[in-house]
Amino acid sequence: MNSIREDALYISKESIKAVLPENAVISALEGVEFEGDIVLVAIGKAAWRMAAAAKETLGDKISRGVVITKYQHSLGEIEGLEVYEAGHPVPDENTLKATERAIKLVKDLTEKDTVLFLVSGGGSALFESLREGVTLDDLMDITQQLLKSGANIVEINMVRKHLSKVKGGGFARLVQPARVFSLVLSDVLGDRLDSIASGPAYPDSSTSEEALQVIEKYGIRIREELRNILMVETPKSLNNVETKIIGSVSRVCEVATEKAKELGYNTMILTTTLDCEAREAGAFLAAIARQIYEYNTPLKKPCAIILGGETVVHVKGTGKGGRNQELALSAAGGIKGLKDVAILSIGTDGTDGPTDAAGGIVDGTTVKRLKEKGLDIDAFLNNNDAYHALQVIGDLIKTGPTGTNVNDLLLLLVR
Ligand SMILES: Nc1ncnc2c1ncn2[C@@H]1O[C@H](COP(=O)(O)OP(=O)(O)OP(=O)(O)O)[C@@H](O)[C@H]1O
Ligand SMILES: O=C(O)[C@H](O)CO
Numbered sequence: 411m412n413s414i415r416e417d418a419l420y421i422s423k424e425s426i427k428a429v430l431p432e433n434a435v436i437s438a439l440e441g442v443e444f445e446g447d448i449v450l451v452a453i454g455k456a457a458w459r460m461a462a463a464a465k466e467t468l469g470d471k472i473s474r475g476v477v478i479t480k481y482q483h484s485l486g487e488i489e490g491l492e493v494y495e496a497g498h499p500v501p502d503e504n505t506l507k508a509t510e511r512a513i514k515l516v517k518d519l520t521e522k523d524t525v526l527f528l529v530s531g532g533g534s535a536l537f538e539s540l541r542e543g544v545t546l547d548d549l550m551d552i553t554q555q556l557l558k559s560g561a562n563i564v565e566i567n568m569v570r571k572h573l574s575k576v577k578g579g580g581f582a583r584l585v586q587p588a589r590v591f592s593l594v595l596s597d598v599l600g601d602r603l604d605s606i607a608s609g610p611a612y613p614d615s616s617t618s619e620e621a622l623q624v625i626e627k628y629g630i631r632i633r634e635e636l637r638n639i640l641m642v643e644t645p646k647s648l649n650n651v652e653t654k655i656i657g658s659v660s661r662v663c664e665v666a667t668e669k670a671k672e673l674g675y676n677t678m679i680l681t682t683t684l685d686c687e688a689r690e691a692g693a694f695l696a697a698i699a700r701q702i703y704e705y706n707t708p709l710k711k712p713c714a715i716i717l718g719g720e721t722v723v724h725v726k727g728t729g730k731g732g733r734n735q736e737l738a739l740s741a742a743g744g745i746k747g748l749k750d751v752a753i754l755s756i757g758t759d760g761t762d763g764p765t766d767a768a769g770g771i772v773d774g775t776t777v778k779r780l781k782e783k784g785l786d787i788d789a790f791l792n793n794n795d796a797y798h799a800l801q802v803i804g805d806l807i808k809t810g811p812t813g814t815n816v817n818d819l820l821l822l823l824v825r
């Protein structure tokens with residue numbers, strides 16, 4: 411029988427495989443018929459791999475297209491498509507140029523034609539055409555202020571949608587009367603389609619009023635003229651869009667459940683929208699582990715508690731790490747000495763924080779193994795240095811960039 415750590419690593423690997431761009435796009439296109447011309451537009455960190463999979467599936471049915479991804483994320487040419495790289499998380503000149511190209515390619519389509527729109531996280535910075543009166547400097551400055559402000563992605567995108575011609579449903583309106591068929595890899599908790607990449611082809615549920623409230627709430631400094639521009643409303647309904655979420659952290663948790671069951675674990679998905687402090691989440695998972703270990707509740711052993719989400723870390727130290735590494739290390743203290751318990755936390759994009767690790771896996775011996783090397787777990791946690799603590803004892807998980815980007819997966823296994 412595999413060790414509980416091997417089980418946890420296997421479940422996480424198989425779950426992420428299910429939401430890799432290629433697999434998600436190919437299965438979503440199975441059996442889909444297209445009548446007229448297909449123009450492909452792919453945006454986001456997974457754009458290149460989504461576009462390559464679509465081109466491989468549909469071949470020459472795709473007459474032309476544009477792929478816009480983050481620097482170092484394109485993997486070369488794709489026959490018949492124009493591939494561009496641009497700035498992320500802050501947009502740049504290349505963002506505007508590549509988007510103008512995409513807009514040109516979707517001009518003058520008929521109601522029989524389809525824009526195959528492949529959307530993934532990072533799309534907001536990579537796909538932009540600004541409203542009259544908004545400059546690129548305005549947008550870069552406001553983006554940087556918002557990223558540093560502590561505003562969440564839904565709030566950030568409320569503002570960005572009301573400065574843009576393409577966000578918040580603007581792109582779908584531009585494409586009319588042609589149809590937009592969107593395949594979306596969701597990196598927004600709760601899969602809010604009008605927030606994922608700022609929803610260029612989805613009716614916007616946010617309002618100008620709310621966008622201005624975000625500006626006030628976080629003290630974002632903007633030129634007075636931009637206030638009037640923010641007051642212009644985005645489309646609230648669209649009659650030419652069809653949207654499918656083809657990958658999300660919910661899907662990752664579903665597959666994790668299937669794989670854990672195959673291995674004989676009782677399973678429970680606790681949440682798919684975890685969004686608290688990483689350290690608190692770690693301590694909470696450890697408390698559930700102790701409860702199961704002692705009392706076989708809320709689930710009988712052998713069991714797998716599965717969570718999805720995106721925790722946060724307010725970095726104060728000078729160490730190296732990421733939210734998943736910090737969550738795992740903070741859980742270790744609470745499961746010290748427990749046999750056959752493992753806690754894993756991994757970023758599905760394969761890069762957790764500014765590190766080459768995807769996350770961490772700890773068990774009841776982690777604290778002891780650190781102590782044997784004369785290392786104090788709290789010192790590492792207090793310095794936000796989870797990377798080095800986990801690295802020394804072999805509890806880091808390294809996958810390399812996976813190509814997908816659907817938030818984080820957490821597993822608690824007790825046998
Ligand atoms: N030393 C550290 N320890 C713990 N967390 C850290 C540390 N340094 C940075 N972080 C956290 O890592 C976060 C960024 O991580 P990451 O790049 O994986 O985010 P992300 O949401 O996946 O972004 P992207 O989608 O662009 O990859 C920061 O918001 C910060 O909270
Ligand atoms: O691009 C964005 O807006 C974020 O990645 C959320 O999708």
Ligand SMILES: [Mg+2]
Nearest residue numbers: 757759761762
């Ligand atoms: Mg990441």
